[in-house]
Amino acid sequence: MKLSVATTSIPGDLLEKLETIADAGFTGVELYEPDLTGFAGTPEKVGAHTRALGLSVDVLQPFHDFEGQTGKARTGAFARLDHKLDLMQGLGARTLLVGSATDPATISDEDALCGDFTELANRCAERGVRAALLALPWGKCVQADAQALDMVNAVNHPAFGLALNSFFSLADGSQPARLRDIPGDKLFHVQLSDAPAMDFDIRHLKSHFGLLPGQGGLNLAGFVRVIARLNYDGPWSLARVSDTTQSSRDSFARDGFRALVSLLDEVARTEPAMRAPLSDLPQRVYPTGFEFVEFAADKDAERELAEMLAALCFRKERQHVSKDVALWRQGAANLVINSDPKGFAAESFVQHGPTVCDMGLRVRDADQTVTRATALGTPEFSQPVGVGELDIPAIKGVGGSVVHFIDEKSDLHRVWDIEFDPVPRTEAIPPAGLRRIDHVAQTMRYQEMQSWLTYYTTTFEMDKTAVVDVVDPSGIVLSQAISSPEGEVRLNLNGAGQRRTFAGAFLADRFGAGVQHIAFLSDCIFETSGHLAEAGFSRLEIAENYYIDLKSRFGLEGAFVDKLREGNILYDRDGDGEYFQIYSTPIFDGFFFEIVERRRGYQGYGARNAPIRLAAQMRYQQAQKVG
CATH class of the missing domain: 3.20.20.150 (Divalent-metal-dependent TIM barrel enzymes)
Incomplete structure (x- = not known):
C-alpha cells in the first residue's frame, strides 16, 4: 500500500x-x-x-x-x-x-x-x-x-x-x-x-x-x-x-x-477489500484507568506538594526501596512525588521546574500498547532499571513527558508492592471521599493541540468532543476533551496563546506544555467539602455574583445555593445531569487540583464555569503579588 x-x-x-x-x-x-x-x-x-x-x-x-x-x-x-x-x-x-x-x-x-x-x-x-x-x-x-x-x-x-x-x-x-x-x-x-x-x-x-x-x-x-x-x-x-x-x-x-x-x-480490520497499511499493527488500546500521576520535584517543591496532598486527605503510604520517591494515595488515586536527584524526573525538574513528568495508564496488554505506539512513530522510553525494579513498558509522550503502561498479565500491577515499602503511620488521616482521578488537563500552545489530539486518538481508543472557546479575563483559551468510551480515562487539551492568560502564563513559566491540573472524583461533593475544611484545604474563592446568577439561571432553591456558596462550589447542569466543582488555590506558578462530582450521567467538564474559575485564579494571583 x-x-x-x-x-x-x-x-x-x-x-x-x-x-x-x-x-x-x-x-x-x-x-x-x-x-x-x-x-x-x-x-x-x-x-x-x-x-x-x-x-x-x-x-x-x-x-x-x-x-x-x-x-x-x-x-x-x-x-x-x-x-x-x-x-x-x-x-x-x-x-x-x-x-x-x-x-x-x-x-x-x-x-x-x-x-x-x-x-x-x-x-x-x-x-x-x-x-x-x-x-x-x-x-x-x-x-x-x-x-x-x-x-x-x-x-x-x-x-x-x-x-x-x-x-x-x-x-x-x-x-x-x-x-x-x-x-x-x-x-x-x-x-x-x-x-x-x-x-x-x-x-x-x-x-x-x-x-x-x-x-x-x-x-x-x-x-x-x-x-x-x-x-x-x-x-x-x-x-x-x-x-x-x-x-x-x-x-x-x-x-x-x-x-x-x-x-x-x-x-x-472490518473491510475485506482493504489491505492493512502496516502488517501486525495491534489494535488501538483501550485505557481502563489512571494508575498513577508522577511529579518531578526538589525538596522545597516536595514539601509544598505534600502539604497540599495532606490537606486533600491523601496519605503517604509507601516509599521506594532505593530512591527518593514517595507514593501518596486516596481511594484509587495514586500520586507519586519523585525528588530523586538522578533519572528522568530529575532531568524534567531541571527543564521545567516542579511538573507532572509521568503518567501511568492501565491497559489490557502493556507490550502491545508500546508496539502500536512505536509502529506509528512514537519513540519508546527506557532508563536504567535498578535491582529489584520492574521494567515497565513506556513511550515518550507529548511535551517531553512519559507514559507508562500497567497491565495484569505480569507483575506490573504489583509495582507498589515490589518496588515500595509501606510507610509506618503515626496518625490516621480520614479520607475525604476522593475515589479516583476523574480527568487530567494538559495545557499547550494552540499550534500543538491537533498534534496532541492525534497522538492520543491514534494510540488509544478515545473519543473527542467539539472544541470549546474558554474566555480567560485576558484572552481566549481553546479546550477539547477526549475520553475512553466509558469515561475511565478523561483528558482535557487546552490550547493557550497569549502570555497574559492564566494558561499562557503557565506555559511560559514551565518552558513548554504540560499537565496544569488534576481532577479527583467524589461521590458526594458536600461531604468531601466538609472533610477538606477540617483538613485545612486552601480552596479558590468564587465571586458572590456567580451564586446570584446561578440561582436565576437554573432556578435553584436558595438553601441549595447557600450550600454551594459556603463551600465555594461551582455548579453546572445538562439535562438531568449535574456537575459540581471545587478548585484548590494554585501552586507552582499555575498548577492546581480540582474535586468534582458527576450526577445522573453528566459527561461534560463545566465549560460555562471555566471563565469564573479563571477570573478567581487571576484575583488570587494578583492578591498574592500585592501581599
Missing part, C-alpha cells in the same frame, strides 16, 4: 521536506510544483534524490485553469501542459493532478471541455503518464465529483481518470455511499483531509479548513471503505492541510503518518 503526502504540507526547502517525509514512514509524495520551482536543482536531481530515499513521486500538482480557454489563453494552456509533462518525465512522476478550471473566462461548452481533456489525455499517453481530474467546489464548470466523473466517462481514455478529495466530497454533508458506483479503473488518486462537521459552504473556505484524518468530524472511515470496495489500488495521500493547524516540519510529518495509518488500519 502506498502512503503519500503533499509536500506543500511540510515546512522547509524541498530536500528537507523529502527527507522528513521519508523519515516519517511515507512511501510517496505529491510534489507541489512551486517547491520544485524554488529549488536550485534539476527535476532529474530531485527525482533521483526522491528514489534514493525510498519515495516515489506519485503526483505532480497543481495544474489549474486548463480546460475551456479560448484564443491565446488556450494556446498558453497547452504550452503549460507540455511543460508539466516535461517536469513529470524528469521527476519520474506518474500522475498529473488537474484541478477543474476556476477562471471566470472559462467557457461552459461541454463539447469544448471534453475536447480539451481528450487532447490532454492523448499527450499524457504519449509521455507514458496519466492525468487525474479533481473537481474543485469553487470551479467554474466542474464543481462536484459527479460532474468530474461525467467528464472522465465522456473522454473515455485510459490516461484520464478521476481524483477524489475527502474534504471536497464530504464537507457539504454528502454521504460516502454516493461514490460507490465509480468504476475502479477510473479512479487514479485519493486525497484524505478532514474538517469540522458543520453546515457550511466549502466554496467559501477553499483549503483553509483542512485537517488531518481524525482531527475533524467527517466520515473518513466510510469514505475509505467505499473506495476500497471499488478495488482502488492507487496511493492514499494526505492533501494540503491548513497552515493554522501546523507546528514544526517534523511533528506534522509524524502526525500525518500516524493519522493516515490509523485511519486505513481501522477500515482494514
